[in-house]
Amino acid sequence: MTQGILIAIEGIDGAGKTTQVQLIREFLEAHGQQCVTSKEPTDGQWGRAIRATAASGRLPLEDELELFVKDRKEHIAQLINPALNDDKIVILDRYFYSTIAYQGSRGAAWKRGEQMMDFALVPDATIILDAETGITLDRIRDGRGEQPNEFEKQSSLDLCRKVFRSLGHRPEVHFVDATNSVENVQASILQILLDGPLKAKRCGKQYGCDGLYCSLRQSSTCQWALLQEAAPQRI
Ligand code: TYD
Numbered sequence: 138m139t140q141g142i143l144i145a146i147e148g149i150d151g152a153g154k155t156t157q158v159q160l161i162r163e164f165l166e167a168h169g170q171q172c173v174t175s176k177e178p179t180d181g182q183w184g185r186a187i188r189a190t191a192a193s194g195r196l197p198l199e200d201e202l203e204l205f206v207k208d209r210k211e212h213i214a215q216l217i218n219p220a221l222n223d224d225k226i227v228i229l230d231r232y233f234y235s236t237i238a239y240q241g242s243r244g245a246a247w248k249r250g251e252q253m254m255d256f257a258l259v260p261d262a263t264i265i266l267d268a269e270t271g272i273t274l275d276r277i278r279d280g281r282g283e284q285p286n287e288f289e290k291q292s293s294l295d296l297c298r299k300v301f302r303s304l305g306h307r308p309e310v311h312f313v314d315a316t317n318s319v320e321n322v323q324a325s326i327l328q329i330l331l332d333g334p335l336k337a338k339r340c341g342k343q344y345g346c347d348g349l350y351c352s353l354r355q356s357s358t359c360q361w362a363l364l365q366e367a368a369p370q371r372i
Pocket of ligand 1: 150176177178188191205230231232233234235236237239240288289
């Protein structure tokens with residue numbers, strides 16, 4: 138098994154995913170971890186085709202689904218798998234949960250959605266940034282100075298949020314209140330990662346942490362303990 142860690146940051150448009158992906162990467166890199174960040178849709182051929190439709194008008198559901206699946210297959214083969222095999226931490230700005238939420242809310246049947254996802258690796262942790270659409274759309278308009286695009290209609294985003302919020306039965310999924318300050322959201326995400334995949338794969342002892350008197354912790358050679366001590370706390 139590799140020591141690679143796959144993390145997906147999810148949520149509706151304007152929830153703050155891109156900012157948090159960056160902050161989590163900066164924190165982990167500043168403390169000795171090798172990270173790769175990426176996003177879906179990607180900047181590859183299929184991802185570019187999808188992005189073009191955000192301005193020009195959405196494609197029929199089946200065509201849209203097919204493009205997201207082709208984009209994801211390419212992403213996994215070219216970037217995600219190689220980085221995980223190199224034991225890196227891969228942080229994704231959107232992943233297959235967005236397909237479940239966005240194409241699901243357009244009417245793609247759940248079963249069909251699952252079939253289209255069964256090739257995708259399940260992340261070690263998925264963080265869904267949750268906020269009401271009124272708040273996220275204001276952020277898009279005021280914060281970014283942009284007009285919401287074709288993917289960003291309030292009624293469809295309300296439905297997407299509902300689907301995201303229904304994914305809590307999946308063991309890797311965690312919700313974070315995205316209306317908190319940027320610092321508190323970052324601290325909450327890091328806490329989830331520290332308690333979950335970072336503990337599982339960066340603790341110096343194969344059988345797991347044995348507490349404060351661990352010799353690796355005391356000699357500052359446990360990566361997990363170092364990250365834990367450095368992590369910002371919620372205010
Ligand atoms: P987004 O991350 O908002 O791109 P940008 O960096 O241009 O803001 O993604 C574009 C849109 O794609 C977004 O509204 C959600 C949508 N999307 C889906 O509908 N299905 C998917 O599987 C993914 C990954 C994204």
